[in-house]
Amino acid sequence: MDPDPALPYSLLGPPPHLLPPRPPPPLPSPHAPARARRYAPPSAWPRPLWLDWRAELLRASTPLSPGPAAHGVSWRVRKDITRYAALLRPRPRPRPRSPAADDDDDYDDAAAAAPATFTMALGSSNSTPLHGSYSVNLTLHFYRGAALKPPLRGLYGDRPADAVVPISNDAGGCSSAGYWFKVHDEADAKSVPVLIPKNAYRAVLEIFVSAHGGDENWYANPLRSTGPDRYRFSDAATATAKPNGAFRQVAVTVDRRFGGAVVPFPVIHPNSINPFFWAPVAAIGAYDHPSYDLDLTPILGLYLDGEEHTIGLTIKDSQPYWLISANLHLWLDPLSDRVVGGLIRLKVPPLRLSRQADWRELDGKSSIDGQVIMRFSGWVSSSKGNITTSIKHRLKFKSRVEVLRQGAIKEVNLDVKARTDVRTERKKGGTGRMSVSQEFPLYIETVSSSGGEGSAFERTKMFHGLTETVRMAKNKEVVCSILDDRQDAEGSVFMEDGVAKWGSGNTKSIYKYRDDKQCYLRTVNTAGGEVKDDTETTSCALVAYL
Incomplete structure (x- = not known):
């Protein structure tokens, strides 16, 4: 069920085939230079894909749409949805309860299997109507033989779980x-x-989470107790956010016992910072929001x-x-x-944050x-x-937000480093080790000048990154992957009341x-809404060099 088994995949980084194909170029705005474009502001409401109504498989932001594009x-x-294979297997419907049916030896359980239902929502958080339509095609590719061997998959090991239990809102629905x-x-x-x-005998919780509304740009939120109770970073969505700082953490409990926590990757929505950065390429994770495994x-x-x-x-x-759901992946004996098991050690000291702020007006x-x-640490005894x-x-978090020249210069620095080490030991001998290291750096600098009557001209430089290293060792075999x-990005945008008009x-x-x-390497350079260069290679020499 790997859509392209020859290409790698990482939970927190989009695989290379997630870079969108080049769209038809948008028409230039009649009031802007030829290299400037006018865009319809997209909604930040995500586009999810559910299986059997409740299990989330994919979460994506709304693609950025050029204004009057002809086509x-x-x-x-x-x-790759191989990890959800348990949900794709046929499940028999209940046999008919009539006496005649019970005596029918020709009843075909396989033919009576209940089909799986895929559901996609296309909601919107915009208060104004967005005219147009979406055409969505969903295709599943199944593989067998040599193609079934999966690439390195971190906590999921070498085979998918036997059962997947959705942790979701039963009262919800696509229409609500x-x-x-x-x-x-x-x-x-x-x-x-x-x-x-x-x-x-094994359990991994996969978490889907995304920020919206006033917290959509949480990664740029300053920490302050006085002054204006709002902060905008090229986006009107954050105008209602309170300045409580750029730290967020997703925590999990089981029967109120702490089960783990992660700091979310700062996904940049297509309408954030400078929307002209995100056409025709997408920000990291924007069209396949990362999920997080515990x-x-x-x-x-x-x-x-x-x-x-x-x-x-x-x-x-x-x-x-925030919108949150999860899937509980279970491996069964x-x-x-x-099977039986027990807890050996649970040592979770509180996360102590040093919060400092120094503000004078803006x-x-x-x-x-x-x-x-x-x-x-814990043990489970099974047939294995x-x-x-x-x-x-281990988690290390650092956030810096600075504003200069009465709000004209805004600078954001965010760096998250996390490492998870897993060690398994059998009572009769044999060990296994795995480590997943991740780093999420983000830097944004915006210089703005007032245009009068609620408008501003902003010039922004940005760096956004993801590095993920996975190492697995079992007996004497060691495998490693690096992503x-x-x-x-660099560019300018003209804003009116927090909405990008052209740029x-x-x-x-x-x-x-x-x-x-x-090995795999892909570089894509865009300028003025057009792809200037798109190069890919499987040369390990080039991958190591760049």
């Missing part, structure tokens, strides 16, 4: 609130009761009693609003109806720094043996991937 814009997003939960603040925790099979195996033994247990989700320091600076090390899983998660995805942007995107068997 519209076409985008293609491809994602969606199957995700809407989180307004840190106190607005969401919880779902879950029945974990007694023969589960290995719950060390605490799994506490919840194998056949009773319902509650999984809770919350977002620290959040503001209205086929040779046993029940000008000033603020910073948030923090780091923490969390440790989990008595296996102890130990996890060490490096980065973007540099231009140059964006350089570089995607590199390398493992023990293959």
